[in-house]
Amino acid sequence: MLMIPASRENVYTGSPLDRLSGKRDDAEFIAAQLADDAALFVPVWRSRSLMRGLEEGRPEAVLLSRAGAEAVRMAGGPWAFLGLWEKRPVFAVDCSRTDDPLPLLPPEMGTFSDLRGVAGLLPEGEASVLAHARGLMHWRVKHLFCGVCGNGTEPRNAGNALACPHCGAQHFPRTDPAVIMLVVRGDHCLLGHSHRFPNVKMYSTLAGFVEPGESLEEAVRREVMEESGISVGLVRYHSSQPWPFPASIMLGFYGEGLTEQIVIDPEELQDARWFSRAELRDPAANGFALPRVDSIARRLIEDWLAA
Structure with missing residues (x-):
């Protein structure tokens, strides 16, 4: 099997942010960033991102000024420091506790929409920043209580960590590793249709979560065998x-x-x-659909076709 390099960066990668993780516990530094008139705030409402230009097919992220952010922060949701974007401080702020945050903002600011539907159309870097904010705020609103003793948690690390004042446990954002793989045999590749797919005609690469004590290559072989009964030999990394x-x-x-x-x-x-390969080059004519363009599944298929 040939090595097939990634043809370009995947959607949600290439973040323009300098995360400055070493400064998150510096209270004076974070306070200064919050007070900076140039600060930008990424609002998240019930896992949706604020964007405009959707109807025109030219979506772009809407980031708030301090004044706009103060309005939505009155809803009482969490916030976190994300980093610097071209030397401007960037924070995420969650406004999920209000039923409709748009009236709190200046008029015609855009709408809160699912990032996945338009990520591939956003200007460079914006999808990564919105995804960063979305993931972090989802973790914050889902971890209000300590998983060890059940007491309420308190933010630390400029919103990037949580601590329990009762038992002292510290909690950090969790990222679950999942393998996703295109299995190739000669001039054919293996695709599956899941019950969970919203598109009834879509076929995609197989995927699954890595289990404790398992290497990535072992996870690839196990998941493919469990889901399709196909044995996998050589495994080659493509991208993340x-x-x-x-x-x-x-x-x-x-x-x-x-x-x-x-x-x-x-x-x-x-x-x-x-x-x-012929079928994949014209899926509509062959009665099926490929995964969305913002997914690594689609990138794996396209790079194999081009190899």
């Missing part, structure tokens, strides 16, 4: 993609298919098939 929907990182691989007969796990897949 943050996927904060809600809290994963997708680790992309190519796998060498050693067997052909497919035996699906009906709880995981509704169908799985071997697809030829």
Whole structure:
């Protein structure tokens, strides 16, 4: 199996932020950034991002000034320091506690929408920043209480960590590693259709979470065998993609298919098939659809076709 390099960066990567993680515990520094008139705030409402230009097909992120951020912060949600963007401080702020945050903002600021639908169309860097804010705020609103003793947690590390004042436990954002793989055998590749796919015609690469004590290569082989009954030999890394929907990182691989007969796990897949390069180049004519363009699954398929 050939090494197939990534043709370009995946969506949600290439963040323009200098995260300055070493300054997050510097209270004076964070206070100065919050007071900076140039500070920008990334609002998140119930896991949706504020954007405009959606109807025109030219979406762009809407970042708030301090005044706009103060209005939505009155809803009482968490906030966190994300870093510097071209020397300007950037914070995430969650406004999920209000039923409709738009009246709190200046008119015609845009709408709160699902980032996944338009991420590939956003200007460079914006999808990464919005995804960063979304993932961190999702973690904050889901971890109000200590997982050790059940008492309420308090923010630390400029909102990037939580601490329990009762038992002293510290909690940090969790990212779950998941392998995603295109299994190749000759001039064909293996794609599956999951019960969970919203598009009834979509076929995509197989994927699954890494288990404790398991290497990434072992996870690739196990998941493919469990879901499709196909044995995988050589495994090659391709690229990775943050996927904060809600809290994963997708680790992309190519796998060498050693067997052909497919035996699906009906709880995981509704169908799985071997697809030829010709079929993949014209999916509509062959009665199926490929994954969305913002996904690493689509990138794995496209880079294999181009190799």
